[in-house]
Amino acid sequence: MTVDPNAATQGFPSPEPVRPRAGAARYLVPALVAAAVAVALGVYGRVHDPAGTAFNIAGFSSTSAVKSWLATTAFFFALVQLVSALMVYGKLPGPRWASKLHRWSGRIAFLVAVPVAVHCLYALGYQTYETRVLWHSILGCFFFGVFSAKMLLLRSERLPGWLLPLVGGLVFTALTLIWLTSALWFFRTFGVTT
Template sequence: MTIAVDKRTAVGLLVPLLVGALVMVGLGVYGRLHTPTGFAVGPAGFSGALAMKAWLTTGAFLLAIVQVVSALSMWGKLGVTIPAWVHRWSGRVAFLLTVPVAFHCLYALGLQYDVPRVLVHSFLGCFFYGVFAAKMLALPRKGLPGWSLPLLGGAVFVALVGLWLTSSFWFFTTIGVQF
């Protein structure tokens, strides 16, 4: 089976993917070269930084589920119509919830590789922001293949699920549910 892709379509998708790759690599390099400070963001209302990160990531994870359901609705895959603003706003809020978590992880802890769970988590964090950047840059582009946005959105979702499993789920099952 051969898939025909014209040059303009390939270049239109290549630019967001290259920028996403640069974001991913840039975050990884910064996280590895930056000397961790041990502290970055105050846990405002939480018992500590780990609890804050676990709950904010859980909020982003739950909103990511809303993202998948609303995207399926927008693509006509459900028997119900969910307004497009639900998809846009759940995505915005989910992304905003990840920002203090990522800042704390990168600035206070850096990219770590001593523990396999933490290594996977570090790579998933870099991948999440890289593929998110690629998706946001691909959104306004006309003429992209129909599979590109669902694929990028699915990759964002899978990365966030992986981040949640390697952080919040680990925290709640190892340390316990704390606020």
């Protein structure tokens, strides 16, 4: 009797060892992307020659006013984010479309914040000449990093229950502090102008 050398052999052990690595990647990839985004923004703001100015939108007295209102819009939607998140998690009574509200208010807040950040980085850069400015620069870079992490984490399933609220809370806190150190300061210094 001969043995068929090409006979199907017993399969390799089921791909058990791969599992933990895939599990780690679920956290590692968002964390690395977040760090890369934050560092890249900071380096760009630090290295390139700030242009000092960029195009303005008609009807506003200055780009700072435009940015302040855009930032305030983003902050408003961030508050919607907080409330709708509490609804999704059942901490507050809410409608069935609370998760949809959360998704879309988040998208709007993010997309409204992007032009502000572009102007900041293009015209002003990463600056450190004052405590307020330093924190604003750091948090601005941090915000887009941690937001990227939040978006990527959303794609994973079966995360620890505390993770998304924690990262979401960081996003919200960062945006709030950014708003306090820029738009609120602007309104207090120059008045609530357009």
